[in-house]
Amino acid sequence: MSILLNEVTKYFGRDLVLDNVTDEVPQGSLTALLGPSGSGKSTLLRIVAGLEPLNQGHIELDGHDVTNVPARDRHIGFCFQDYAPFRQMTVFDNVAYGLKVQRLDKARIRKEVDDLLSLVRLESFADRYPRQLSGGQRQRMALARALAIKPEVLLLDEPFAALDAQVRGELRSWVRSLQRELGITTILVTHDQAEAMEIADRLVILNEGRIEQVGTPDSMYDKPANDFVQGFLGPITTLNGVACRPHDIELCEPGQGVTAIVTDIIRLGFEVRVVVRSTNNISSWVQLTHDEAQRLNLMVGESVSLRVRRGSGRNDEAVLLGGAFAVPYDQGAL
Amino acid sequence: MTRSRLILRCVVLFYIAALIGVPLIFVFQQAFLHGFGAFFSALRDPAMDHSILLTALVAVVAVPLNVLFGVGASLWIVRHPSRFTRVLDTVIDVPLAISPIIVGLVLELVYAQGGWFGAALAKLGWQVMFSFPGIVMASIFVSLPLVSRQVIPLLREIGDHQEQTASTLGAGPVRIFFSITLRSITWAAAYGVSLTLARVIGEYGAVLIVSGNIALVTQTLTLNIGANFDNFNNYQGFVGAVLLALSSIVLLLILGVARHRERRRNEYLA
Numbered sequence: 056m057s058i059l060l061n062e063v064t065k066y067f068g069r070d071l072v073l074d075n076v077t078d079e080v081p082q083g084s085l086t087a088l089l090g091p092s093g094s095g096k097s098t099l100l101r102i103v104a105g106l107e108p109l110n111q112g113h114i115e116l117d118g119h120d121v122t123n124v125p126a127r128d129r130h131i132g133f134c135f136q137d138y139a140p141f142r143q144m145t146v147f148d149n150v151a152y153g154l155k156v157q158r159l160d161k162a163r164i165r166k167e168v169d170d171l172l173s174l175v176r177l178e179s180f181a182d183r184y185p186r187q188l189s190g191g192q193r194q195r196m197a198l199a200r201a202l203a204i205k206p207e208v209l210l211l212d213e214p215f216a217a218l219d220a221q222v223r224g225e226l227r228s229w230v231r232s233l234q235r236e237l238g239i240t241t242i243l244v245t246h247d248q249a250e251a252m253e254i255a256d257r258l259v260i261l262n263e264g265r266i267e268q269v270g271t272p273d274s275m276y277d278k279p280a281n282d283f284v285q286g287f288l289g290p291i292t293t294l295n296g297v298a299c300r301p302h303d304i305e306l307c308e309p310g311q312g313v314t315a316i317v318t319d320i321i322r323l324g325f326e327v328r329v330v331v332r333s334t335n336n337i338s339s340w341v342q343l344t345h346d347e348a349q350r351l352n353l354m355v356g357e358s359v360s361l362r363v364r365r366g367s368g369r370n371d372e373a374v375l376l377g378g379a380f381a382v383p384y385d386q387g388a389l
Numbered sequence: 390m391t392r393s394r395l396i397l398r399c400v401v402l403f404y405i406a407a408l409i410g411v412p413l414i415f416v417f418q419q420a421f422l423h424g425f426g427a428f429f430s431a432l433r434d435p436a437m438d439h440s441i442l443l444t445a446l447v448a449v450v451a452v453p454l455n456v457l458f459g460v461g462a463s464l465w466i467v468r469h470p471s472r473f474t475r476v477l478d479t480v481i482d483v484p485l486a487i488s489p490i491i492v493g494l495v496l497e498l499v500y501a502q503g504g505w506f507g508a509a510l511a512k513l514g515w516q517v518m519f520s521f522p523g524i525v526m527a528s529i530f531v532s533l534p535l536v537s538r539q540v541i542p543l544l545r546e547i548g549d550h551q552e553q554t555a556s557t558l559g560a561g562p563v564r565i566f567f568s569i570t571l572r573s574i575t576w577a578a579a580y581g582v583s584l585t586l587a588r589v590i591g592e593y594g595a596v597l598i599v600s601g602n603i604a605l606v607t608q609t610l611t612l613n614i615g616a617n618f619d620n621f622n623n624y625q626g627f628v629g630a631v632l633l634a635l636s637s638i639v640l641l642l643i644l645g646v647a648r649h650r651e652r653r654r655n656e657y658l659a
Contacts, residue, residue, distance in 0.1 A: 106553050126556045133557040139550035143572040152568075153558035197554075204558055 056117045056207035056240050057082045058103060064111035065098055065264075072098050074264040075112070080257070082117075085234050085241045087255035089248060089287070094261040096244045100210050103242065104133045116208065132201030132239075136213040138193045140185030146172070146196050147181040153204040171199040174233075191222040198230070202237075209234070211243040215250060227254050248288050252276065260284050292339045294363060301328070301342035303364045306351060312362030315339065317355050320348070329353060331361065416634055419627040431628040436604045440613035441632070446521070447609065448589045451528040455585050458529075459536025460578060464570070466537070467544040478541075484533045492530050493598030496523065519601035524609065527595040532588040536581030543577040544570075580647040587640050591633065 058080040065073040072095045080086050088096040101107040103114060105126035113122040121129055141149050150171050154164045172178050175195035185193055194214060201209060214230065215223040231254050234241050245251050251258055252272040260267040260275070260283075267287075268280040279285035282298055291298045295313055306312075315331035318338070327348035329341045341361065343351070353359070421428055432438075462481060466474045484492065500517040501507045510517055517523050551573070555565045593611045600607040604616065610629060617626035 104557055106557070126553070127559050127561060129557070130559070131557060133554065135550045135554065137548075137550060139548075139554045141551055141555075141569060143569075152555065152560070156559040156564065200554070200558070 058208060058240060058242070059115035059118075060099070060103070060112070061115070062112035063099065063102060063109055063114070065095070065102065065107070065109050072264050073102070073109075076261075076264070076266055077112075078259055078266060078269060080240060080242060082240055083238045084257055085231070085243065085255050086257040086259060087251035088242060088244045088259050088261060089251040090246065090261035091287070092246060093263075095264040096246075096261050097212055099261070100133075100212055100242060100244050103208075104131050104210050105129045106133070130204060130206055130208075132204065132206035132209040134194070134197045134201050134209075134211045134214055136216055138185075138197035138217075140188075140193055140196060142185055145182050145184055146177060146188070149185065149196055150199045150203055152200060157204070167203065171203055174202070175199040189222075190218050191226055194218065194226060198233075202239075207240060209239050209241045211241065213244055213246070216245070216247075223250075230254070252288070260287060262287075290342070292341075293337070294339060294361060299363050301340050304339075304341045304361050305364045306341070306343075307360050307362050309358075309360045312360040314358060314360055317353055317357045317359060320353060320355060329359075331359065413634060416627055416630045419624070420631040422627075423624070427624075428628060428631075431625055434625055434628075436608065437610070437613050437617075437625065437629055439605045440608045440610045440629075443521075443524070443608065444590055444610040447524050447528050448586055450525050451532070451589050452582060452585050454525075455529055455532055456536055456578065456582055458533070459581060459585075460540060460574070463537040463540040463544055463574075467541055468549060481534045481537055484531050489527075489531050489592060489594035490598060493527055493595035496527055496530070496595070496599050500526075518599055519603070519607060521607070523599040524596055524607065527599045528589045528592055531592050531595050532585040535584040535588060536578060539577045539581035539584070540574050543574055547573050576647050576650040580644060580651065583640050583644045583647060587637060590636055 060076055060078045060080075063073055063076040064071070076095075076099060088099060090096045098107060102109050105121070105124060105128075109122070113120055115121065116129070126133075141152065144152070147168055150168045151164050154167055159167075168181075169178070172181055175198055177192060177195055177199065180188065180192065180196075185196065188196065194217075211230075215226055218226065227250060243251075243255065255272060257269065258272055258275055259269050262283055268275055268284045275284060276288050279288060285291055285298060290301050292301045292304070293299070294304055313333065315333045317329055318332050319328075319330040321328040321330070322345070325345055327343045327345055329343060329348070330338065331341065332338050339361075462477065466478050466481075497504070497518055499505050499507070500510065500523065502511055502518070504518075507518065515522070517526070551569050552565050555569050560568070591611060592609075593615065596609055597612060597615075600609065600612065602608055602612050602616065604613070608616065610633060614626050614629035614633065617623070617629065
């Protein structure tokens with residue numbers, strides 16, 4: 056089921072939280088709403104679910120206007136960040152809730168819940184209470200509960216934020232494959248760009264209630280529309296006053312780039328972060344692989360020459376024109 | 390045990406003993422002074438029996454009304470906050486801050502024959518003051534916030550995500566209330582109910598004024614006990630006091646269970 060957001064505008068009191076948001080989420084896609092906290096992404100998700108009224112604009116599901124349809128009639132699966140388990144009910148009753156609302160007969164409910172529990176690998180937990188589950192299990196229970204009503208749209212609000220790093224990684228790829236398998240149109244809210252890039256086929260970047268850019272993770276990382284998107288999607292530093300990715304900076308022969316002094320070398324597993332300071336005291340950093348760093352045998356206090364790798368990023372030309380190559384060796388503005 | 394802890398314990402024990410223990414023992418000792426036979430025959434005092442019945446009736450009417458009001462007001466205050474509910478949230482506490490005697494006086498001034506509504510109500514044939522409705526009103530008033538004070542913090546803490554999830558699963562408001570909300574607040578509400586019940590049974594000042602304290606007509610158990618002491622009928626008074634004390638002990642036990650359940654529920658919180 057495709058979702059159309061048309062000029063969605065939302066105020067909380069006098070605060071504008073969503074400003075003319077328009078987007079079309081294609082059938083079967085996994086879209087990540089990405090943005091810093093307070094960007095309005097969760098509010099947008101709640102509006103799609105029908106949990107929040109909007110001030111202007113409208114929402115369509117497969118071409119049907121659902122703007123004034125209440126949440127209970129939208130038939131959309133929704134998972135909260137805290138998973139909102141029904142605490143007084145067993146895992147079975149949690150998952151069965153939506154089916155009981157539909158007044159299905161008991162045998163059928165049992166069968167469907169059993170199927171869902173095996174789908175989320177919680178078969179042996181049916182009689183437990185949510186308090187007896189781990190975070191990851193609770194999340195899977197919430198997912199099964201949302202999927203029970205066979206929704207054609209699934210909305211996940213920060214689904215992995217409350218989990219520890221390892222469980223998060225596992226669940227992420229599991230959710231991804233589940234979504235592909237079911238072909239269910241999914242919108243996921245996250246503030247974690249790495250998560251969004253890993254899991255989504257589409258990114259929608261929100262900032263202060265406005266869409267900054269929409270596209271595939273690849274295209275947006277390489278061709279960010281503006282500084283905000285570039286800064287949000289990955290680390291940036293400046294070279295000669297122009298923003299660029301630290302891994303797009305290379306060390307070169309003296310005189311071919313900007314001169315700087317190495318002030319620190321930090322080993323981060325496979326990566327090495329080299330912090331440099333230019334002659335006019337502007338700090339910057341370069342990301343090298345461990346191999347590169349070893350080959351160069353850099354030392355703190357050493358003088359190096361830096362330039363932006365050819366063919367990288369949207370600022371390639373800017374740096375070339377404005378900057379690193381054109382700047383005389385002794386001026387060395389970083 | 391360190392010395393400071395020992396001192397602390399002694400102070401607490403002395404405090405409890407002096408304020409609760411000794412008076413309670415005294416009441417029981419006095420009531421059974423003449424043996425069980427005398428105690429049981431004193432239980433058949435018509436004025437006291439009537440007062441017990443009246444107190445029970447007042448509780449049967451006032452407590453459910455206050456539970457309905459308390460749960461309803463709590464839901465309104467927490468789930469639909471507005472400027473009005475902020476005022477309501479404060480006003481609901483007023484009965485705790487006002488002396489019950491004042492409550493009684495104000496009710497009397499408004500609802501007695503010469504009061505604002507009294508004359509009009511009397512024309513309709515309703516006598517509010519010095520009769521059952523007045524006692525119920527006073528009891529409701531003094532115990533007004535006891536349910537909502539228990540339920541409001543819990544509702545705030547649980548949040549509305551469970552309810553909203555239920556609505557995305559197709560549930561309507563009535564189903565959501567009974568299957569999610571009410572089940573979550575049951576024990577907090579039960580705690581509030583026992584506090585309300587204790588307050589209604591034990592209320593003296595407000596009821597004294599609005600009831601007129603007429604034996605065999607508008608005299609509740611607390612008033613009956615007071616009247617017996619006033620009339621130098623001390624033994625009968627102690628018997629009534631024992632009944633009140635017993636009802637408190639039963640309530641305390643219920644409270645203990647409710648609180649225990651509450652605590653266990655809190656431990657389940659993620």
